[in-house]
Amino acid sequence: MAAWDGGRAHFARLTVNPEYRRQGIGRELVNRSEKLLKQRGAKRVSADILRDSPGAIDFWKSVGFTVNDVVEPYAKNI
Template identity: 45%
Template structure:
């Protein structure tokens, strides 16, 4: 059985490795071990990982809560084990966490060209919000 648990610092190299093979990485800032470690230090429950009995990290989802809004990032499942319900488990876990923190609505950022991601989020009951546009500016 695949276990869901919060990521810890020692998981970070495997987590970044998972994102390299399982996540859509276009248009994203480069991942760094230091930034992921900072996330874990700031909010130890924000990054949920899925781990096989052998200790292999095969899934992830970051559930961010700023006290006002709830955001989901980095839903990734290793290609070798897709279509087994792991993304649904990760999402249910994250939604439970965010609701317990006070969230009444959750959003997920998905790249327009990520067709696999688009179809997954749609199958999970999420809908695009056409009247919003994300504005981005790199800082630092």
């Protein structure tokens, strides 16, 4: 999911079928989504990254994401 609310851009729930992983599909999805978000005016995009999913952090780092050291991620179940 690549979301744009007019002010903020956000990625969540990126998943590639296990049979097709490590073929560049995740990277391509991120690249295409970033292009679309830029066309709409986004200058920065955040991402929800699953801490316990094998390879997830390495994947997001490989496509240029770094830990956000400005914002602490708080959440609440409602």
